Amino acid sequence: MLKAFATGPDLPLRTDIDVDSAYRRHRTSIIVAITAGYAISYMCRLAINVVKKPLIDGGIFTPEDLGNIGSALFYSYAAGKLINGFVSDHANARKFMAVGLILSALCNIVMGFSTTVTVAAVVWGLNGWFQSYGAPACVISLASWFSNKERGRYYGIWSTAHSIGEGLNFLVTASLVAALGWHWGFWGPGIATMVAGVATYFAMADRPRALGLPSVADWKNDHYAATEPEAVAATPPKGVFATQRTILLIPAMWVVAFSSALVYVTRYAINSWGVLYLQEARGYSLVEAGAMLTVNTIAGIIGAVAFGFISDKFFGARRPPANLLFGIVELIGLVLFFYGPTGPAWTALAMVLFGLGMTGLVTSVGGLFAVDICPKRVAGAALGMVGVFSYLGAAIQENVSGKLITAGMTTVNGVKHYDFSNVILFWIGASVASILLAATLWNTRLRD
Template sequence: MKILSFFKPAPHRPVTGTPEEQARDYRQSRRQAIFVMVTVYGLYYVCRLSLNVMKKPLVDSGYLTTEQLGFIGSALFFAYAVGKCVNGFLADRCDIRKFMSVGLFVSALANFALGFRMPAVLFAVLWGINGYAQSMGAPASVVGLARWFSNRERGTYYGIWCTSHNLGEALTFILTSLIVTSFGWQWGFVGASLFGLVGVVLAWTLYHDSPQSRGLPPISEWSGETVPTEKAKSPTSVGAGQKAVLMNWAVWMIALSSAFIYVARYAINSWGIYFLEMKKGYSNIEASSIISVNAIFGLFGTLFSGVISDKLFSGRRNAPALIFGLMNTVALCLFLLVPGAHKWVDVVAMVLFGTSIGVLFCFLGGLMAVDVAPKNAAGAALGVVGIASYLGAGIQDIVSGYLIKSQGAVEGGKEVYEFAHTVFRFNGCEYAVDHIALFWIGASLLSVLCALTVWNVKPKE
């Protein structure tokens, strides 16, 4: 009961001050809110992706195998999937400042513990605990967006918030990779833990639960939005809204589309560096630098995704989702099907992949579901999408790890990887395609097809 009491929403304070003072306080609190959402959730990602830049050192040291890494990676994704659904529903009813701070604190502790050698099973358990703790960050952010920003600002600020994952990926693929290369994989986990603790301090000191907890009017009143009478009067509106989310077929189709794009997204994030090292012969620093291009350009994709849909498509997300979905498939084809190490081709592929994932992460990963859900159930909509997305990511890690492991061979006492392939014949020519490429590219195409099923669904006003 003490835990439940700790997470209770911050009490509402009486509205005080002149309209000018309220406007000043609102502007400051909103700036702090979006700063925390972007920066702190970016640091969440540093603690989530830390393992991805350490896979080759862990395998080379004989500590873990690729098959073990596949199951360990899936432990995070499955725990995250369950947690994101549960915590999505809980965040609608919690103090989001405490919710975000506690999640990152636990994640930082898990990363610190993983800097010590331990059995693979215990490693997987701790990585799973990290996954559940990670699932507290996104709901706390999305609920904050609903509480601090109006409907007409949703796309723009959601896009700004989505840049957090690019910030986290860039920090991971550049700084964490540098730490691992310089000091070893153990210090990579320690470094990620320290980044996480910085985020805890920022969230605890700068984030606020709601405008009412600051003695300000609710965002609908301050922004001049019209609140439907039935929602304003219903004491069970949160529960009713969450039930409506569960009964909405469009939310589930968006969730399925997101699950497939998360296969592609985390295939590159989890195995892209390893693929470049083993398949194309790049060094760890070279491979990490190429994959970091994906994070950097993803930043632009997420930053402008809301603006693109709000300004160019009048708030509709379906057309840009189709355009960038096809771009994602083309990017994977360049990355996986062009033989040999051609750095400029791989960089171009990551530019296209990062840009498209940035937009699709924003749209399919939450915004399209939030659009068609009641506003007071934003966390629940994100939870439904989250559990599907990370189940997809978890299955991806197991399948990818198995495909890579099953294609390994030992030559001269050293493990060498020749990626198994299927040969296609067309016009007298033979084309060899890796099985893992078929898996990743196929997921990207299926995501596009699922997204098309909700083309005519209109957002909630």
């Protein structure tokens, strides 16, 4: 695998080209490719979330079955995030990204034919593994082509892909399902992601040094001086594998990882079960529920960009103050969503606040913060370490939520009724714990 995806060797610095022009061209192409490609591929990860009610009502799967199928993706994605994160530090990012998208697309197409729990769980688990190629490839590109003082802003731009993908899923996929049936909830995203995989291969690029360009830190003259004792002690030895091992010795990395796991509990609770909740507890139709959650994703686009800008400009690239600010906004939106007034306007307001806050937290503790405090040559491994905890949190959420929702479901005269009270407490509790944990890293600084 390492050989198949291997990055090119460092080449002698080129003197026959305009380095500034080459950098600008590659950076523009890369940020567009990773944002658009990752956004489209997100539909392949979330497709199952908009077909849950048709599958339950059709007697194909129970909520507990869907929780188990959904968790298969998250467990495999967690393992893949760790393993492929370490692999990606040795890989050509454009190859890694493109292959992952194409194979994930194939899994979704197969999923449209699956009607048994075992087959669906295996295929959806494979989908999670191939999905795990995408984020490390994107983060490697960000760490390679964008420097310390600007990375927050560009990471924020890329993080809008999460919300764009969620919005496309809740709006486009939901419309396909409503018009053509649940099968197209998988086939539509699969076809779109297949096209995106081919496009990203031609739009992305390997590391600057593999192209004969100076490193981005040298090009921008943007080196972070590691003057703190902790930072000096963590200065990595030579060699990628040896450098990767050093991230395990950074205490703040473990705190970020656990905080991210708790963030992902709430994040995927809304993504996975929000449509069902709005349909059953609030009486929305499938398309109306999808549209309401699209409000969340639109706000999330703003939240991702705002987090990067605010943390870079107002807090000197320090993430903890911004984490607390965005965490409070997210928690207010979550409480308003479940316990506030039930009118559409209030629900929309709740989704705006939740989307703004949650996407800011996902941008930070879900990746950016980890990249900040680790050596940049092993950004993929840093993301992998955080990612395995994040998606273990998401997977456990699927199992626990599925069981709690099933336990609260009753059938009267053939009509299913749901009690979401216990599972809501689980979701909100995870958010509170995450915010408190992230706040303990108030004085953590960047590393080069």
